[in-house]
Amino acid sequence: MDGINKVKPVKTPFLKTVKRHWILLLMLLPAVLYVVIFSYIPMTGVVLAFKKYNYNGGIYFSPWNGLNNFKALMISGKLGMVTRNTILYNIIFISLGVVLEMGSAILLNELRCKIFKKTAQSFMFLPYFISWVVAGAIVYNIFSFERGVANNILTSLGAKPFDLYNSPGAWPFLLTFLKMWKQTGYGSVVYLAAITSMDQEMFEAASLDGANAWQKIRYLTIPSLIPTMMTLVLLAIGNIFRGDFGLFYQTVKSSALLESVTDVIDTYVFRLLISSGDVGVSAAAGLFQSVLCFVTIMCANGLVKKTNPDYALY
Numbered sequence: 421m422d423g424i425n426k427v428k429p430v431k432t433p434f435l436k437t438v439k440r441h442w443i444l445l446l447m448l449l450p451a452v453l454y455v456v457i458f459s460y461i462p463m464t465g466v467v468l469a470f471k472k473y474n475y476n477g478g479i480y481f482s483p484w485n486g487l488n489n490f491k492a493l494m495i496s497g498k499l500g501m502v503t504r505n506t507i508l509y510n511i512i513f514i515s516l517g518v519v520l521e522m523g524s525a526i527l528l529n530e531l532r533c534k535i536f537k538k539t540a541q542s543f544m545f546l547p548y549f550i551s552w553v554v555a556g557a558i559v560y561n562i563f564s565f566e567r568g569v570a571n572n573i574l575t576s577l578g579a580k581p582f583d584l585y586n587s588p589g590a591w592p593f594l595l596t597f598l599k600m601w602k603q604t605g606y607g608s609v610v611y612l613a614a615i616t617s618m619d620q621e622m623f624e625a626a627s628l629d630g631a632n633a634w635q636k637i638r639y640l641t642i643p644s645l646i647p648t649m650m651t652l653v654l655l656a657i658g659n660i661f662r663g664d665f666g667l668f669y670q671t672v673k674s675s676a677l678l679e680s681v682t683d684v685i686d687t688y689v690f691r692l693l694i695s696s697g698d699v700g701v702s703a704a705a706g707l708f709q710s711v712l713c714f715v716t717i718m719c720a721n722g723l724v725k726k727t728n729p730d731y732a733l734y
Contacts, residue, residue, distance in 0.1 A: 464479075464480075465479055465703070466703070466707050466710075467479065467480065468482075468699060468700055468703035469489055469490070469700065469703040469704040469706070469707040470484060470485060470486065470487070470489065470700075471483065471484055471485050471489075471700055472484075472485040472488075472700055473698075473699040473700045473703075485700055488700075489698075489700040489701045489703070489704035490704045490708070492698075492701050492704075493701055493704050493705055493708065496692075498683070498688060499688075499705070499708075501680065501683065502683050502684055502685050502687075502688040503661070503685060503712075505663075505681065505682070505683060505684050506660075506661055506662070506663050506684040506685045506686075507660060507661065509592075509595065509596075509663065509684065510656070510659070510660045510661075510662075510663070511660070512592075512596055513596070513599050513600075513603075513656075514653060514656045514657070514660070516596065516600055517599075517600065517603060517604070517607055517656070518649055518652070518653060520600055520604045520607075520608075521603075521604055521607035521608045521610075521611055522608075522611050522642075522645060522649065524544065524604055524605075524608040525608040525609075525610075525611035525612040525614075525615060526611075526615070526637055526641055526642075528540065528541055528608065528612055529612060529615045529616070529641075530633060530637075541605070541608075541612075543605075544604060544605030544608065545605040545606060545609070546605070547601050547602045547605060548602060548603065548605055548606040550602070551666070551670075552664075552666030552667055552669075552670040552671060553666070553670050555598060555602070555667075555670070555671060556670040556671040556672075556673070559594070559598070559671055560673075563582070563584040563585070564585075565581055565582075565583045565584070565585065565586075568581075568584075570582070585673075585675055585677075585678070586677060588677060588678050588680060588681045588682075589681070591672065591678055591681050591682050592681060594671075595667060595668070595671065595672075595682065598667060598671060599664065599667060602667075607652075610648065610652065611645060611648060611649075614644070614645055614648040615641060615644075615645070618640075618641070618644050622640055623636055623640060626639075626640060646731070647730070647731060650724065650731040651731070651733065654717070654720055654721060654724065654731075654732075654733050655733075657716055657717055657720045658713055658716065658717035658720075659713060660713065660716055661685060661709050661712040661713045661716065662685070662686060662709065662713060663684030663685060663686045663687065664686075665686040665687060665690070668682055668683070668684050668686065668687045669686075669687050669690065672687075674691075685705065685708075685709050686709075688705065689702050689705045689706055689709075692705065721733050721734065
């Protein structure tokens with residue numbers, strides 16, 4: 421066999437390929453233009469982090485400022501606090517989200533009454549469509565110190581009213597509850613779709629072997645959901661330094677007393693831009709956030725790739 425010459429694959433010229441598949445490429449063109457216009461071109465705005473922005477020069481012609489924007493960001497004294505809050509909240513959201521979303525999907529799948537199953541799924545999915553503005557208004561009307569429903573009930577029972585907006589310790593629990601209330605129904609759809617696509621023959625075989633419902637969930641359903649769970653967790657880790665702006669701003673409002681436990685990088689950048697008007701420092705904070713997200717997802721994916729390559733994103 422050594423004497424047989426190996427046939428090298430013939431490369432088709434690029435223009436010939438375009439001519440042959442021009443209809444498919446034309447169908448792809450709107451998606452490519454969308455990504456280029458709204459994803460790649462705005463990335464050039466990161467130069468603002470190294471410039472002293474003025475409205476005459478704009479983004480690209482303002483004078484360079486070196487690393488002064490990052491120095492101003494560091495000496496502000498709040499960057500470490502908001503970074504810590506962002507990480508801790510997202511760790512809690514990801515951990516509880518996996519448990520509640522997977523658990524609710526498994527419970528929905530085990531329901532035998534189709535009417536009740538669809539009704540329950542609809543009620544779980546409904547909070548996803550409620551904006552954070554509306555959610556914040558609901559929280560305020562329930563827990564307002566003077567006119568809140570909860571405090572009216574407490575005072576009518578002879579108890580002291582609870583001032584939520586002056587109690588920083590209560591907000592981590594409330595924000596976690598609101599996040600889970602809003603995302604659990606939506607996240608469970610992905611797990612439910614993964615469950616319905618599983619091979620039903622292995623469940624039938626387990627039933628013939630005498631396995632009960634809990635054993636099938638423990639030894640069949642949950643292990644089969646691990647690839648889906650790992651993909652969703654890795655995608656969530658890629659945004660671990662990004663806070664849900666609507667949750668942390670519309671719910672908490674502008675309360676300086678609560679900033680130590682509710683301020684995240686996104687709300688900090690917004691307040692920094694509104695209060696000082698310094699676009700360069702705000703851009704530096706945004707670039708700092710993006711770099712951390714990139715490093716985190718690369719490290720997490722690399723770690724998963726070493727332990728189990730099948731679960732890695734790339």
